[in-house]
Amino acid sequence: MSQFNLSAFEEEAHEQWTHAFESNPSDLEKYYLNVAFPYPSGAMHVGHGRTYIVPDVVARFWRMRGKQVLFPMAFHVTGAPVVGISKRIANKDEKTIRLYRDLYRVPQNILDQFTDPLTIVKHFADEYQRVMTACGLSIDWRRRFITVDPTYSKFIEWQWKHLYEAGHVMKGAHPVRYCTVDENPVGDHDLLEGDKAEVIKFTLVMFRFSDAFIPCATLRPETIHGVTNLWANPDVTYVKIKLDGKPWIVSKEAAEKLALQDHTVEVTGEIRGSDLVGKKVSHPLCGEVPILPAPFVDPDMASGMVMSVPAHAPFDYIALRDLQQKGQYTEIKPIPLIKVEGYGEVPAQYAVEKAGIANQMDSRMDALTQEIYSAEFSKGKLFDKYGGKPVRVAREEVAELMQQKYDSVVMYEFDQRPVVCRCGNKVKVKILHDQWFLKYGDQAWKQEVQDHLDTMALVPTEVRAEFDRTIWWLKDWACTRRVGLGTKFPWDPAQLIEPLSDSTVYMAYYTIAHKVREIEPKLLTPEVFDYIFLGKESEDLPEKKKLDAMRKEFLYWYPYDFRFSAKDLISNHLTFQLFHHCTVFAGQKDKLPKGMVVFGMGLLNGAKMSSSKGNVFLLEDAVKEFGGDTVRMFLMGSAEPWQDFDWRNELVLSTKKQIERFHNTVMEIKDATGEPHDIDRWLASRLQLHITKTTEALDNFQTRQALQEAYFGIETDLKWYRRRLPKDCDGSRELHELCSVWVRLLAPFIPFTGEHLWKELAGEGLISFAPWPVADAKLVSPKIELAEELLARTVEDIESIVKLIQLQPKAITIALAPEWKHQVFRTIATAQDKNTVIKEIMKDESMRKRGKETTDTAKQCTTLIHRLPPHVVAPLVQDPINEKAVFDAAKTFLSQEFGVPVHVVMAEEAGHVKALTALPFKPAIIIE
RNA sequence: GCGAGAAUAUCUAAGUGGCCAACAGAGGCAGACUCAAGAUCUGUUCCCGAAGGGGUUCGCAGGUUCAACUCCUGCUUCUCGCACCA
Known part of the structure; x- marks a missing residue:
């Protein structure tokens, strides 16, 4: 009699599975599913577990339904994070070392080698494979690769050649967050402060001051007609510079910033703010305006000089009012120039007075400014004497005019500050050159992707709106990097292909990954891949026989049926891959992705899982402590894939008891010998229903629903059945068939126990390849079920x-x-x-x-x-x-x-x- | 702020107009078995009830309907994304 012993079952199964899931083209219909591959920079936690177990359950389901299933896995190692990690480990950074030594339990001798980034990812790639195997994932490991394999790089080059030829790759300049101390662009994760700050474009409106220009940064150049004065901070020392040879006066900070933004800046002298105050500048359009003192002007904000439009800017209005209340500059009057419904004659004045704002410190000032800004932008029109154009049009025109006639420039600045780098230095905006872009902003390309997306199956259906939005929201994407691991950018070998951009068509590479290795990388020209993936013949192809075999694999497997991924990848990777597919397989609609399943996130004891906060439970520990089947069943049963799930050890423990109960029940009833009673017909009828419902649920990726039917549904019926049996009878011989069905229905979820019980039931071969139960309509009897329901009620x-x-x-x-x-x-x-x-x-x-x-x-x-x-x-x-x-x-x-x-x-x-x-x-x- | 979702009993969670006091699981309580613990099984788990019943419920406030957990409007709260990064 079999005792319930999960780890023994696991051992048995692993022995039989070693090469079982290696999958080759056959006469069967194929089912190809894949999952966003991991970046193995640390150990797997239970959150990762679900990401890979859901597709495995689906893979096992379709395999049992008689399809030829391909479920491959690879590792994404390109990018910068591990480079940073290795540096920190080399620098003996205590926090990093603790994470790797204590939480991820990397042995010291291996940790010592982590000063090399590639060693880190290779170590964890191996660990991932080990843990995935322990979880019972039915992966074809022959196809495993990492994204810096030379053959893979060749594949990337081929892919990029197509993107380039389609005109989607472009060189340009690009404003980035930049740290002048590190001399590097700054990513989100490198910021101490200001990760929400956006780079915005300011127009510099030029005012002449004797022989120089004073540029004032503004988002609203159209208000130029309403400028009554400039604001300068009397306590700040401004500098005289030559910007691209032209004399300007700006704050010291602004001079440094402009130097980063594609301009030559030469400092020729200084001038104190107090010396500017009281002087006049000539307005670019007509007349003169004075420079007024304003302590609130921040030299670190744009040019450090501000133009004042009191009629339309609440801040300006109040600052002026404050001065006038002290009896100064009383001759200045706000000059309204934009008409906007509902804001009276002078919008800033109207709004400030209506809100009852007393001074500049009022917390509502920002909101008020924003409100007027939006109202005027969307509904405002300039007065007829200023041209009568809508604000949005006039804005463009004035900006244009400034650049054409006054040698103004665009100045990039953050919309909020401070923005501080990890090193403690203030981050500035720099324009990077030799930057290459993928033109996701291209409308025609977007349309192609949209057209294809409309034909795709998306699970759950709610994510479609998010994909739609992402397609149209994507802007050009900077696709080259200077640091990290990766494939060299073909048109500038000093740079690397950006890591998200090198992982967009690799699902096609899986189909040949195990075979392409047999060919020397240097022979893998674009023509070779053109032949394999596009069927394009060309002269002198090497190793033609091998290429044909790969072509066959690709044609058999592609396109993929479903791609699985967490939902945070919608706004980048999952959409990128559609763009790339549409281009690389242009004209071959039958090679474009067919469907995607998007997952929710994982919680641990109600809180978000996070390695850095230590709130993680390692998957390997979970498998060791509870067993692979338990982890699987818990993760599949606690929520549907797209919902967030919460890992709690107590609940996991009871899942283990459920598996044990299932095992024991099957062992108890499988050899029952009694004669069938009427109630057997009822049980058989009910069983068909559970088969149908479980199948439907798995068809729709509803792992939880499927488990409810296959486990609890059958268990409940079995309880009633046993209650209905005569006292002296413990079940009929027909229960053997029920056990066979039951075990198979649960096999995708708990394959280890499944394999074991399958053998106990004397099933043929491995349960992993046993036929999925099919409901027999002949056994369904609504009448018997109804009679039983009457009785039960x-x-x-x-x-x-x-x-x-x-x-x-x-x-x-x-x-x-x-x-x-x-x-x-x-x-x-x-x-x-x-x-x-x-x-x-x-x-x-x-x-x-x-x-x-x-x-x-x-x-x-x-x-x-x-x-x-x-x-x-x-x-x-x-x-x-x-x-x-x-x-x-x-x-x-x-x-x-x-x-x-x-x-x-x-x-x-x-x-x-x-x-x-x-x-x-x-x-x-x-x-x- | 913008965009996409969510809110149901102690917890997880099903439920898209009448099957609903609301599937299922977990937990709690009571009982059976046991020397005992665990496991297992049975009952119970919004309130009232000595006849299968009645009452009040599904974030808050309204509305549509013979009928709303389910549809509409507004509000509140939460989660996720908003990129040059995996």
């Missing part, structure tokens, strides 16, 4: 009455409704018009004779019909069951259940008032 009713009256019953009588009540029931259930149905019934003379009894019955039946599920009412009308026969047959069972004699009579024979309440499907119950 009646038993429930009796139980609840017995409990309520707290009497020890001596006998139970079940009184059945007479035929005329069934007639009433049927008439009401089928009635079109609920209002006239009673009249209809009363047309019958025998009904009329019963008078009130009939009307009461009609009312009760109406209520009852509402309460019964449709699946009960419908058959009751079409093909009524013989209640007498049902209860007569169950008499023994009923008296056994309640320990008293049970009588079954027709209501009119009962001679008891209670009997009169009998209704169809709800017999009267008389307890004495």
